[in-house]
Amino acid sequence: MSSVIDLSLLKGTPEEKAATSAALLHTLKTRGVAQLKNHGLPEDLISEMFDYTRRFFSLSLEDKMTAKHPPQANPNRGYSFVGQESVSAISGYEKGLPQGQAVRDIKETLDIGAANDDLVDNIWVADEKLPGFRKFMEDFYTSCFKVELEILDALAQALGVSSSDLRALHSKAENEFRLLHYPAIPASELADGTATRIAEHTDFGTITMLFQDSTGGLQVEDQQNPGVFRGVESGGKSEIILNIGDSLQRLTNDTFRAACHRVTYPPTVKVGSDELIPERYSIAYFAKPNRIASLFPLKKFITPSTPCKYEDITAWDYNNLRIAKLFS
Numbered sequence: 001m002s003s004v005i006d007l008s009l010l011k012g013t014p015e016e017k018a019a020t021s022a023a024l025l026h027t028l029k030t031r032g033v034a035q036l037k038n039h040g041l042p043e044d045l046i047s048e049m050f051d052y053t054r055r056f057f058s059l060s061l062e063d064k065m066t067a068k069h070p071p072q073a074n075p076n077r078g079y080s081f082v083g084q085e086s087v088s089a090i091s092g093y094e095k096g097l098p099q100g101q102a103v104r105d106i107k108e109t110l111d112i113g114a115a116n117d118d119l120v121d122n123i124w125v126a127d128e129k130l131p132g133f134r135k136f137m138e139d140f141y142t143s144c145f146k147v148e149l150e151i152l153d154a155l156a157q158a159l160g161v162s163s164s165d166l167r168a169l170h171s172k173a174e175n176e177f178r179l180l181h182y183p184a185i186p187a188s189e190l191a192d193g194t195a196t197r198i199a200e201h202t203d204f205g206t207i208t209m210l211f212q213d214s215t216g217g218l219q220v221e222d223q224q225n226p227g228v229f230r231g232v233e234s235g236g237k238s239e240i241i242l243n244i245g246d247s248l249q250r251l252t253n254d255t256f257r258a259a260c261h262r263v264t265y266p267p268t269v270k271v272g273s274d275e276l277i278p279e280r281y282s283i284a285y286f287a288k289p290n291r292i293a294s295l296f297p298l299k300k301f302i303t304p305s306t307p308c309k310y311e312d313i314t315a316w317d318y319n320n321l322r323i324a325k326l327f328s
């Protein structure tokens with residue numbers, strides 16, 4: 001079955017909406033990720049976003065460091081240089097596996113939040129370094145929020161929960177948005193397993209909407225076959241790759257499990273060869289519940305045969321618990 005889902009059908013007849021929502025749920029539960037087309041974000045806008053992303057990372061290190069991410073995890077805003085953040089510190093978290101196996105991520109990132117966030121300000125390079133960048137990214141964030149709400153409605157329908165309740169949990173748009181650049185490196189640098197592009201992990205929020213260029217290398221763990229990772233080939237830059245994060249896993253008491261994913265060699269490059277792995281750009285929009293929202297599983301998912309698996313915690317406390325390890 002093709003896992004590319006036409007999101008415009010959510011605006012179709014009630015039958016089309018129900019079938020599309022069900023297909024989304026099924027794909028996420030089996031494959032771990034769903035590839036979405038006709039989601040409403042114009043192709044030109046996405047091209048421009050990749051263009052700005054490329055231009056940001058092409059600035060000198062000195063310029064990028066004028067917007068530097070603090071050395072600690074919080075506030076999670078600004079530019080992180082190659083080596084600053086290590087995702088392997090949290091690999092296996094939701095599986096309860098031992099953590100902290102040291103693998104370096106060879107990536108640089110820029111973390112962005114809502115322009116009007118109550119708690120945390122964004123950290124930008126001066127506008128004259130990259131005119132229009134800030135405005136573009138702030139607007140793009142808002143456009144992603146609209147798509148997020150449509151996806152949440154569809155998931156609510158397929159799960160049989162109230163879509164207004166799920167929307168209410170996300171009403172403040174306290175989301176995060178990350179630009180990523182994986183520089184070109186010789187394949188031999190990844191050969192001994194002490195470095196990768198991004199180590200395996202689950203995202204912390206509700207859902208993640210990811211855009212990737214055509215380089216490849218993104219892999220997701222099959223939900224039915226733990227330990228088996230499959231490549232997610234790019235269906236073009238404007239495709240959204242959707243995955244579930246830890247917060248939705250908790251809210252649904254494991255009905256949905258967060259998809260474990262990583263980025264490594266693209267399929268075109270032979271493992272351990274001395275070929276150059278081409279650079280790669282991606283953009284991730286992490287939809288998160290409001291900071292004050294409770295992540296206690298929703299009533300519908302607590303039954304005699306599926307007893308509650310999680311303690312109560314706010315989304316913000318949970319998020320901070322998870323990110324604390326990333327920059328230590």
Ligand SMILES: O=C(O)CCC(=O)C(=O)O
Pocket residue numbers: 178180198203210212218261262263281282283284
């Ligand atoms: O670069 C990618 O495709 C994935 C990035 C990612 O998983 C993340 O930033 O959480």
Ligand SMILES: [Fe+2]
Pocket residue numbers: 201202203261
């Ligand atoms: Fe991720």
